[in-house]
Amino acid sequence: MDLISIIESINEILWGPIMLMLLLGTGVLFTVKLRFIQLRRLKDTVKETFRKNEGIEADEQGMSSFQALATAIAAQVGTGNLAGVATAIGAGGPGAVFWMWISGVFGMGTIFAEAVISQVHTEKVGSQVTGGPAYYIKNGLGSKALAAFFAVAIVLALGFMGNMVQSNSISEAMYTAFEIPPIATGLVIAILVGLIVIGGMKRIAHFTSRVVPVMAVFYLLGALVIMITHYQEIIPSIQLIFHSAFNPTAATGGVVGVTVREVFRYGIARGLFSNEAGMGSTPHAHAVAKVKHPAQQGLVGIFGVLFDTGIVCTMTALVIIVTGSYTTDLIGIELTQHGFYEGFGTFGGAFIAVSMFFFALSTIISWYFFAEANIRYLFSTRYLKIFQALVLVFVVVGTTLEVDVVWELADMFNGLMIIPNLIALLGMVSLVVKILNDYENNYEKNQPSEYEKSYE
Template sequence: MDLLSIVKQINGVLWGPIMLFLLLGTGILFTFKLRFLQIRRIKNIFKQAFGGIFKKDKSKDSDGISSFQALATAVAAQVGTGNLAGVVTAIASGGPGAVFWMWISAFFGMGTIFAEAVLAQTHTEKIDGEITGGPAYYIKKGFGSKFLAGFFAVTIVIALGFVGNMVQSNSIGEVFKSAFGIPNIATGIIIAVLVGLIVFGGISRIASFAEMVVPFMALMYIIGGLIIILKNFTMILPAFKMIIQGAFNPAAATGGLIGATVKEAFRYGIARGLFSNEAGMGSTPHAHAVAKVDHPAQQGLVAIMGVIIDTLVVCTFTALVILMTGSIDSGLTGIALTQEAFARGFGSFGNPFIAICLLFFSFTTIVGWYFLGEANMKFLFGKKSLPIYRMMVLLFIVLGTTMNVPIVWELADMFNGLMVIPNLIALLGMVSLVVKSLNDYESKYDKLGNLK
């Protein structure tokens, strides 16, 4: 049995029903424990996320970054190829109804991601003069397990910093070769140089980059999708009907075009939703840990906005464009189906548009994932390890564009699954701390987040 077969078997167990049940179940638990915070505090969430965009007084020093910069860095890590290709996989395997279950996973995932951000804010460390945090830190200091903390740190460095970034650079290389005829290795070298210019500047440069690029990236994709949706406005209601009907009767939604069952719609929708917004996976808390806020719960509310942007907005736009242009009947899947949908909507401009969007999505994810790995390299080996880590990341980026990546995708999934386990154990062990933090916040701040 070869390595690919072995890793696939491991992933079949890791990402089976038990993991999905634990991830979704954790979100449901926190949603109830926090008394449906994502509904009760929705105005507060928007105000906390966007109310201080233009305030510069708390942003750039060794004690952290601004709340919005933290959100932008987290969204950079969340919004990637999964938003273009992952949604397609869910629809192709589970039918349009999978989109409904993606929304459900996002709703409950908001409870989990709030908890992750609060715990990350509460358990930070100052390493060589810089504030750092994330699951490894709250697993060690809050949950009290050095072993699980170390295990998490090792797996996330491999999963995202090294293997995951190979996947992202490979996606860019393949799409640019297809759209513009640029050799993969040339694309890899250019990406590595650009990433190096950003990451060697440390957290302040990474945060500034994310703050500028992520809003532009998201708006560009949303405007492109909106144009196609408005051009095909008569298909808006039928598309939503396919999604809702497909969640409970997949055959009726597509006339049997996709032989999906309710079980498959649920499974693929929940899985792709959780993979996309990363709630419970332990990635985004690294950015939220270093945000300068007056109360940990404030950054928890900001973290919820990341799920809204990633799944409820970007993933939904991808799904609507596919369904409204009729591309679901093309027989394509993956990024090729997304390209087909935008080609039907934009004509010859569709392919270059998706290539450019994928460049932004994947490139910002590479920078975001580098940052997550950096926080854990500091945890494991201190700041002295960062020059070696940076050079290794750049090397893996170049290698990623030259490789045939089935094994790389599978390894990324495996290490992603492994890093979820210690994070979920710690989250479930510290439910009371999260509830206590929210109660303290709500005793001091009104529904709009103003001091009482």
């Protein structure tokens, strides 16, 4: 048995029904314990997300709430929104989109918990404040071994393997659309990434808060144009999503014969992989947000999942369905490309290439930031420069390789890092509830609050 077969076998276990049910079950548990906060506090979620952050500057002590959200969304909104959604539809039919929405709804409960716990457990490493699962596993759960295991897994999953996959996705899209040599694309990406990460948290925050809104508007406007030109298909497409979620034979084309179980599996898996709820990645951004109460950033975290799964993934799915592309035998990014080709003609290839460039570049920046927090956890500041250099090398190398093995390795380490994160979340359910109660019963009523913070 070759290496890739061994890794694939491990991933089938890691990403099998048990893991999916643990991720979804954690979301259900927090949703119930927090009294469906993602629904009853939806208005406050939007209010907190777009609250003015006057006088709050990004520095080594943290960044504004919106900058933290932009950094998190940069990681969430990436190739998974282009390729992951298409994979779910190609393998499970249009009904998979319904289950993707379900994963998003419950994932909001999980992301709230991750954000508030990461806010409570931060540390100053060198001159910079940092946080994330390694820190709340060590300090909140009391397990240095699990914390170290998580830190190593995420450095490998995101810092190295994941970023190779991202740069490879960019180089393939640029070569297909513009015939730009992959190595040239890789060098440009490495230079851009190097210029940004060398400026530390402040420059990363400025980059994500400016680029993420622009790239999101660009992509969503493109999808909206296709929605307008295919407006007659919108209602039938939404009906098809709901109907085929429970009756997969309603779908036609390449997905004939799939079962409800498969539709559920692909929708849940791709949804969770896209919004990253429970994976332990985005808490690194939410940890350093300068908010007065941890629950405020929890609400902002909810918006991240809403935007990723509820808006971006939904628009990608509708492009694929309204154009009829889902009836082809294509899967992955090729299916998304087909949808935009159908909508825009030959311009569709360039549109996807540009979207992929910004999606993947912003993801590389955020994943670097997340991985760096764990390098700081493992080694303090001793090897940061070496780590930066290695990341840039991996980014370039990733554009020149067949990355099947790298994809599988990234999936494997992603799966491994989820385990300690979920253990920590489930072990601190009462803390999350306590923080929310303090926010609603004390902070919001201008009463003395146990968790209120000051950044003066």
